[in-house]
Amino acid sequence: MSDGYIRLVPTDPHWQPTPGAATATTAYVTRLFSGPGDDVEQVEYEFYAHVRLIDAGENFTRVTCPRCASDIDVTWLFDLMDENGGRFDELDVTVPCCGTTVSLDALHYDWPIAFARFEVSAMNPTRAKYELDVQELAEVSAVLGHPVAQVLAHY
């Protein structure tokens, strides 16, 4: 059986919260899945020393170039990740299709992914409304101290 994650990250790839804000955000997200009949296996936060790809697991299957609209083989992205040891401190890359220099977060992904140095992840959350709505994202942003985006992942 696959695991589902809701991964919440600051919209600025380099931004990191204070440890206190990280703890408060984790507690807030836990509460979102604490209603009657709701469940979540684990909510935890993680600081990364370098900018990391926050991927969507098997949800993510397609990348296209924002300049020439060509499909880019997803293995190109994973090879890039292997080459730099998973560090994405420099997001500008030369795309294989048309040789343009593009920021990795400007590529078009069929399923939202992100680049970040911090995340709060909820493992196998269950509730009637799965992902966070606009209001909840705004509240998480307020607790964290920075606007957040969510990545829905399955592994």
Ligand SMILES: [Zn+2]
């Ligand atoms: Zn291109």
